[in-house]
Amino acid sequence: MPSIGLNLNIGRRGDKLSSDSLRDFASRFSSLPIEAESRKLAEEHIAEGAIGSDYPEDSLHIAIATLNEMDYILSWNFRHIVRMKTRRVVDIVNLIRGYSDIEIVSPAGVT
DSSP: OOOEEEOOOTTSSSOHHHHHHHHHHHTTSOOOOOOHHHHHHHHHHHHTTSSOTTOHHHHHHHHHHHHTTOSEEEOOOTTTTSSHHHHHHHHHHHHHHTOOOOEEEOGGGOO
16 A cells, blocks of 8 residues: 655644644644755755755655655645646656655545
8 A cells, every 4th residue: 555645734724623623633643753964855856956045844745755755745735846847856856865655636636
């Protein structure tokens, strides 16, 4: 079974009911640690233009999933994560650094 990194960004916007539902859903999954290597890879993704420097959390999300050998990142973030440029730059940086490919998809992209 493939492993999937899921970023919910709970509690930043929206109504309390939605936030509570997402928290309940997220409680079924384990969290991954933020290691120094994750921060370094995130900075490389930013430096190469995969993610804008104003959104380091998005880059860190990708780096953590990469280092933990997730097969997919499932995200609703179409502005910074689920976009062609991000996918291409992440693939190139990860290839150069010797990391596995990671598929970045929206929920609609999962079949």
